Amino acid sequence: MVEETLKLAYGENSDLLKDKRVAAVQALSGTGACRLFADFQKRFSPDSQIYIPVPTWANHHNIWRDAHVPQRTFHYYHPQSRGLDFASMMDDIKNAPNGSFFLLHACAHNPTGVDPSEEQWREISQQFKVKGHFAFFDMAYQGFASGDPERDAKSIRIFLEDGHLIGCPILCKEYGTLWSESWLSNPPVHGALIVSTILGDPDLKKLWLKEVKGMADRIIGMRTTLRENLEKLGSPLPWEHVTKQIGMFCYSGMTPEQVDRLTKEYHIYMTRNGRISMAGVTTGNVGYLANAIHEVTKSG
Amino acid sequence: MSDSVFASVVQAPEDPILGVTVAYNKDQSPVKLNLGVGAYRTEEGKPLVLNVVRKAEQMLVNDQSRVKEYLPITGLADFNKLSAKLIFGANSPAIQENRVTTVQCLSGTGSLRVGAEFLARHYHEKTIYIPQPTWGNHPKVFTLAGLSVKSYRYYDPSTRGLDFSGLLEDLGSAPSGAIVLLHACAHNPTGVDPTSDQWEQIRQLMRSKGLLPFFDSAYQRNLDADAGSIRLFVADGGECLAAQSYAKNMGLYGERVGALSIVCKTADVATRVESQLKLVIRPMYSNPPIHGASIVATILKDGDMYTEWSVELKAMADRIISMRQQLYDALCARGTPGDWSHIIKQIGMFTFTGLNTNQVAFMTKEYHIYMTSDGRISMAGLSSRTVPHLADAIHAAVTSVA
Numbered sequence: 001m002v003e004e005t006l007k008l009a010y011g012e013n014s015d016l017l018k019d020k021r022v023a024a025v026q027a028l029s030g031t032g033a034c035r036l037f038a039d040f041q042k043r044f045s046p047d048s049q050i051y052i053p054v055p056t057w058a059n060h061h062n063i064w065r066d067a068h069v070p071q072r073t074f075h076y077y078h079p080q081s082r083g084l085d086f087a088s089m090m091d092d093i094k095n096a097p098n099g100s101f102f103l104l105h106a107c108a109h110n111p112t113g114v115d116p117s118e119e120q121w122r123e124i125s126q127q128f129k130v131k132g133h134f135a136f137f138d139m140a141y142q143g144f145a146s147g148d149p150e151r152d153a154k155s156i157r158i159f160l161e162d163g164h165l166i167g168c169p170i171l172c173k174e175y176g177t178l179w180s181e182s183w184l185s186n187p188p189v190h191g192a193l194i195v196s197t198i199l200g201d202p203d204l205k206k207l208w209l210k211e212v213k214g215m216a217d218r219i220i221g222m223r224t225t226l227r228e229n230l231e232k233l234g235s236p237l238p239w240e241h242v243t244k245q246i247g248m249f250c251y252s253g254m255t256p257e258q259v260d261r262l263t264k265e266y267h268i269y270m271t272r273n274g275r276i277s278m279a280g281v282t283t284g285n286v287g288y289l290a291n292a293i294h295e296v297t298k299s300g
Numbered sequence: 301m302s303d304s305v306f307a308s309v310v311q312a313p314e315d316p317i318l319g320v321t322v323a324y325n326k327d328q329s330p331v332k333l334n335l336g337v338g339a340y341r342t343e344e345g346k347p348l349v350l351n352v353v354r355k356a357e358q359m360l361v362n363d364q365s366r367v368k369e370y371l372p373i374t375g376l377a378d379f380n381k382l383s384a385k386l387i388f389g390a391n392s393p394a395i396q397e398n399r400v401t402t403v404q405c406l407s408g409t410g411s412l413r414v415g416a417e418f419l420a421r422h423y424h425e426k427t428i429y430i431p432q433p434t435w436g437n438h439p440k441v442f443t444l445a446g447l448s449v450k451s452y453r454y455y456d457p458s459t460r461g462l463d464f465s466g467l468l469e470d471l472g473s474a475p476s477g478a479i480v481l482l483h484a485c486a487h488n489p490t491g492v493d494p495t496s497d498q499w500e501q502i503r504q505l506m507r508s509k510g511l512l513p514f515f516d517s518a519y520q521r522n523l524d525a526d527a528g529s530i531r532l533f534v535a536d537g538g539e540c541l542a543a544q545s546y547a548k549n550m551g552l553y554g555e556r557v558g559a560l561s562i563v564c565k566t567a568d569v570a571t572r573v574e575s576q577l578k579l580v581i582r583p584m585y586s587n588p589p590i591h592g593a594s595i596v597a598t599i600l601k602d603g604d605m606y607t608e609w610s611v612e613l614k615a616m617a618d619r620i621i622s623m624r625q626q627l628y629d630a631l632c633a634r635g636t637p638g639d640w641s642h643i644i645k646q647i648g649m650f651t652f653t654g655l656n657t658n659q660v661a662f663m664t665k666e667y668h669i670y671m672t673s674d675g676r677i678s679m680a681g682l683s684s685r686t687v688p689h690l691a692d693a694i695h696a697a698v699t700s701v702a
Binding site: 028029031032035044045059062063065066099134165186187188189190191 | 304305306308309406554555556579580582583584585586589591592
């Protein structure tokens with residue numbers, strides 16, 4: 001399973017894999033992999049910090065805190081444009097001490113859905129080279145973002161082409177053994193067998209890719225429909241970001257108070273940072289959702 | 301390309317127990333015998349998936365309404381309730397009074413780790429006393445969780461039994477409130493368990509000093525009897541932790557299924573403790589895997605399947621007991637010097653033979669028998685066919701190697 005997963009992340013014909021330059025171990029999903037890396041980072045770079053984007057998945061902060069790795073943040077999301085604050089992000093990368101550790105979301109940033117463009121990834125990669133930074137990619141949504149796993153791994157591939165050493169949700173074997181042993185001795189077999197069965201069989205893999213694309217397309221479809229509905233309702237606010245953002249989440253830009261109204265008055269539940277899981281939107285409820293959002297946001 | 305940021309990372313040592321299997325696999329001898337890892341093997345030397353487990357899995361797969369959504373952080377609720385009943389007894393007042401919080405964890409190891417991390421954060425005493433010897437992974441688990449580890453005397457090499465007075469002395473001089481790791485039954489690696497009278501004395505001593513019991517229950521087979529020690533402690537109304545594993549008794553090794561229970565003085569405390577356990581778990585792995593826990597819950601909640609399970613469990617335990625008897629008889633028949641009665645007295649999957657590292661190395665080299673260097677053999681790895689070979693090897697080792 002580990003082998004097949006590596007091919008998926010790094011490419012079938014990756015030199016990295018041919019040269020056996022990847023140390024990998026099965027972990028307990030993304031959380032487990034992040035925690036394993038964080039503990040490893042603490043052990044082997046005890047004075048290092050981790051730079052975490054603002055915002056990020058809330059549990060990232062808990063993970064590195066519990067691993068006793070001090071955290072700093074770097075600019076990422078630009079609330080006004082509801083897009084990437086690229087200039088500030090690059091400033092933070094330049095100003096961080098050489099050889100810093102950075103947490104990057106490979107694709108479909110959680111919670112904002114805002115990803116750097118390919119061009120921007122190349123610039124980020126270049127700057128990382130100049131500064132000797134280490135990139136740890138959290139890739140929870142490969143395949144989910146665009147529907148194409150190859151495309152979704154682009155950021156990682158760019159970094160690898162540029163010769164970086166990176167860390168990714170699959171992790172260090174010999175080095176990780178000590179840690180994983182003291183948490184769980186060895187990982188659960190069932191899920192891993194399912195994955196290896198699917199990735200290891202060309203027909204099953206094809207079927208999987210089709211189903212992943214199906215899921216991604218449905219979500220993209222819902223983004224389009226939600227935006228159209230909001231614009232049709234004559235909302236004074238811009239809703240471009242709904243279709244520009246990538247992945248499972250839409251960072252709507254609604255305030256906590258507006259979210260509270262959605263919940264109280266319309267029985268719509270989402271996290272108070274205004275993050276909507278587009279996966280919960282269906283053709284059956286998108287109209288209701290658009291109407292509710294319009295009602296709570298129309299007065300600005 | 302710049303130098304690796306991990307250039308200073310050294311190759312970590314192999315796990316000593318798993319290393320035994322590595323060496324065994326390399327050996328080409330047709331008579332080789334793997335008595336290292338504590339996993340059950342059939343008379344034919346093969347791993348065993350219980351029939352009742354296969355049945356449960358089939359039921360799960362056939363149920364089209366089942367989904368693979370995230371479990372809550374605390375795991376599968378049914379599984380937790382049923383696990384608590386299994387270990388504390390269905391009629392346990394602690395359960396009826398809602399004083400027990402149970403969370404699904406990654407088998408025994410995961411339960412120990414989560415419990416230890418919780419204690420390191422919320423308990424006033426950061427020292428845990430572990431028996432000498434104990435399972436090789438125990439010290440690492442507790443240390444990495446932030447506790448400091450001390451040991452108490454347990455095994456007496458001269459009697460190959462319990463050093464009871466040493467145990468009482470060491471626990472007696474532990475600081476009040478210290479945590480004490482107890483193997484609920486079938487002590488690993490020695491197979492030496494306290495008698496029920498001795499357990500009662502241990503309980504009295506611990507309660508008088510406010511020592512906090514942390515039970516490791518990996519071998520509950522004789523379902524009520526094997527939980528006797530734990531139930532003794534719970535019956536006095538006091539608090540304790542219990543780490544439970546389904547690796548051995550349901551043969552679910554690779555599914556990583558277990559549970560951590562914390563018995564508290566009041567339901568209110570239990571609720572608050574549970575809320576903090578969630579904060580320990582979430583940044584580790586968010587929530588536990590569904591498959592193994594679903595198998596366990598399916599079996600435990602169905603009367604017929606539960607019965608079937610206990611029958612299969614008894615068969616496994618009986619086979620091991622039979623191996624003990626056969627080995628003992630074989631050594632007696634050969635007139636092997638020494639008292640070998642500990643083989644039939646010790647309990648569970650392992651026998652602490654009392655052989656020293658030289659003798660063990662001799663047995664590996666000359667007889668292709670693999671075991672951990674402390675002389676521990678996994679009885680589950682023996683069969684009627686291979687007992688004579690082992691008996692010959694022990695006889696030769698004892699008579700020719702000092």
